[in-house]
Amino acid sequence: MPWEPSIILLAPEDFIVEGLAELLNRAGFNETGREYKRRGKSRLVIVTGEREDPFHGKETLAVALLRGKPRRDWLEKALSGHGRVVLITLDGLDYGLDGVTVLGPEWLAEAFNRYEIEPPKTLLEKFLPERERPEKLKEFVLDGPLVEPVSSQKLVDEAKRVVSYKFSVRPEEIKLEGLKLKFKPVYVVSWSRENESGKAFYDGKKVVLNVDGELKGLAMKVLLEDVATVLATEVEVGEETDPTKPVVEEAVRKGWLDLRVLHSRKAYVPEGAVILFSIGPRTVRVSFDFTVGRVSAEGEPLGEEELVKLARERVRAELGEEPLTLEIVRRGRFTLMRGKARRYLFEIELNSYSGSVRRFQPVLTEEAMLEVVLSKYSDGHVIGVERRPSAVFVDILANGRVLVLKLDQKTGEIVDTRNLGSPEEFLRKTAGEILDVVKDLELKSCQVMDHEVVRAEFEGNGLRAYLAYDGETGEILETALEIGSSVAVELAVRKYRRYSVLFTEEVEKGFTLTLEGDRDVVKVFVSRSGEIQELDRFLKKEVVEEIALSKIREVEPSPSIEGLKLSDHWEVEFTGVKAFGRLTVHRTSGEVLDFDYQYIESVITKAFTEFVKKSYGDTIEVEWIAHNLEEGYAGIKGVGRRGIYFGKYNTLTGELIEHDFVPGSGITSKLKLAQVEGKYAVK
Structure with missing residues (x-):
């Protein structure tokens, strides 16, 4: 809590004076003396200090603290002879002073805050909400401040926590019986020499002649703090002594023969505490050792x-x-x-x-509990019982549904009923039409986890199933179905209603079925969980023959199927009196994808003989026919009365695409014959 003008007005005079001395020190001045003056109800304290200025030499400053409103002439006379003076008036002034800087509590509060000079804790307590004083404690006023604060309430609270933890006692069961505080006295001695001043610290064993660092802050705290008040039933103080002698002896050892003790201040260091509590018929003791930060508790158990x-x-x-x-x-x-x-x-x-x-x-007893439950659910089957501190939970299967009953442990009354649904209905959500083909489905086992998650196992003719679902949310958590071959066949027949099963084969992950319809054959895979996947489909052989013959009759009046093979599609080979060839029929749609045919040699012979007779009026004997199946043409040679005839036919269409005639005598004819014959021979 920072300084405020109201706190300045309530602070002890000694504390304010020590604070002014500290301000002088922070400004580089060594304290050279203090004067205390009184006039009626007015009190004046003057703190003087000196410092060496490298430009102006020795500089003197006096800071004065005034309470009350004295006469002007008295105040001017009291401040005269001190050089530059700063006067802090706590009650204000009705007049001005020449050569004196007059300030109020507002400035002093701001200065103390700026230089982090903290208010005494005993003073702050007056501005903080008072805590309830523990029972049996009384107030002890020490003759000095505390080096470290000690709160009886906090000690009692901490001790209660220790007792509560160690002996597992509720705080409200712990009653305070006594609190003894132990203190050790220490001393701060202010001294001055010719050109300096300082503060010594004595703890009863060791003297620090000129404090600095943290110890200096501690010394200032001792000088500035008000006397302490503590709450206890007993206070124990260690041996006290006069600090002046050890300080002077230490100064002599250092050769400071001119050291002069200005004043000393005693303070107290908390060393420990002993607190007694009653818990039931027993008393426990809690001991604090502040020097090592240890706390312990002792007590005896009941018989x-x-x-x-x-x-x-x-x-x-x-x-x-x-x-x-x-x-x-x-x-x-x-x-x-x-x-x-x-x-x-x-x-x-x-x-x-x-x-x-x-x-x-x-x-x-469990017998009494179940008697209550079964009296209400006479057809029920208890599948789980759990006792909890607040109630008993019974899981029961009744009318095909899983119910969770909450019973009062003392009376057996059913205070709450939760419906976790029907395991078979949840199975139907996942198994679907599988259950329509399964006979004699039976719930083999049912468990409820945490009175919320239902786990069920079913068996039927051709089916084993496992199911887990959240009965509160309706979410299906796990499923596992395993069907047999009879169910697989029934599922396939239900999907392919105009088909009959030819073959059934069990494989690692399910069943492979071959089904036959009026026009085609279907091969499907049925998984263990009842899922159906179509693997293959193709037209039946007799359907393909019918499609093929219909197409072949466009070029061959009397076709004969010589070969029928299913590969990617149906491959058909045929022969006839006029032509031969093959065609490809789509395996599922029956579309003719490819049709290749060629006319046979007897047809070509007849056509060429008629051509020669009509065109040349000659009758021939066919000597040879050369047929190139790959290129789709055939060459023919015929010998007649007038000469030799050659022709080339497109065997795919039967068209005569080229012909030649070579007369039958003469050297020229023989030469031409050789040339023409090579032209029509198959290469």
Whole structure:
């Protein structure tokens, strides 16, 4: 909490004076003296200091603190002879002073905040909400400040936490019986020499003649703080001594023979505390050692007879029945006992130190519980029972549905019912029409996890199924189906209604089925989970023959199918009186994809003979026909009365595409014959 003018006005005079001395020191001035003056109700304190200025030489400054409103002439006379003066007036002035800087508590509060001079904690407590004083404690006023703050309330709270943790006692069971605080006295001695001043620190063993660093801050705190007030039932203070002698002796050892002690201040260091609490019939002791930061607690547990007596009293009060049996199961910070009354089983756990009941859990026997449940669900089958501290949960299968019943442990009354749905209905959501073909479906096992997730196993003729679903949300979590061959066949026939099954083969992950329809054959795969995948489909052989013959008759009046083979598509080979060839029929649609044919040699012979007779009036004997099947043409040679005839036919269309005649005599004819014959021979 920062300084405020209101805090300045309430602060002890000694504290403000020490603060002014510290401000002088921060400005580089060595304190050379203090003067205390009083006039009526007015009080004036003057703190003077000196410093060496490299440009102006020795410089003197006086800072004065004034309470009250004295006469002007008295104040001017008191401040005269001090050189430059800064006057802090706490109650204001009705007049001005020549050569004096007059400031108020607002400036001083701002200066203390700027230089981090903190208000005394005893003063701050007046501005903070007061905490409730612990019972049995009284106020002790020490004759000096505390080096470190000590809060009795915080000690009591901490000790309660320790007791509560170590002995597992509820805080409200812990009653304060006594608090003893232990302190060690230490001293801060202000001194001055010819050209300097300082502060010494003495802890009863060691003297630090001129404090600095953290120790300097500690010394300032001792000088500035007000006397301390503590709450306890007893205060113990270590041996006290006069600090002047050891400080002077240390100065002599250092050769500071001109050291002069200005004043000294005693303070107290908290060393430890002992707190006594009552917990039930027992008393525990908590000891704090502030020097090493250790806290410990000691206490003795109750005897077994005392604990058993307390347990019996609680059972009678709660159940109205006398315990028939009662045994101690374990001991420790808590003692656990189990027992039986006429209608109940119970557990009772008592704190081994306070005897308070930590937990009392009576429950109806399981037989009594199930009797209540089955009286309401006569056709039900209990599949799970769980006891919890607050209630008993029973999972029951009734009318095909899984129900979770919450029962009061003491009365067996059903206080809540939750419907987790029908396992068979959830199976139907995933299995679909599989269940339509399965006979004698039976729920073989059913479990409920955490009274929420249902796990069920089914078996039927040709089906095994596993299912897990969340009965609260309806979400299906896991499924596993395994069908047999009979179900696989039935599913396939249901999908392909105009087909009959030819073959069934079981493979690693399911079944392969071959089905026959009026026009085609289908091969499908049925997985173990009942999924159907079509693998292949092709037209039947007789259907393909019908399509092929219809197409062949366009070029061959009397075709004969010589070969029929299924590859990527149906491949058909044929012959006839006029032509021969092959065609490709699409395996599923029956579309003719390719049709290749050629006329046969007898047809070509007849056509060429008629051509020669009509064109040349000659009759021939065919000597040879050369047929190039790959190129689709045939060459023919015929010998007649008038000469030799040659022709070339397109065997795909039967068209005569070229012909020649060579007369039958003469050397020229022989030469031409050789040339023409080579032209029509197959190459």
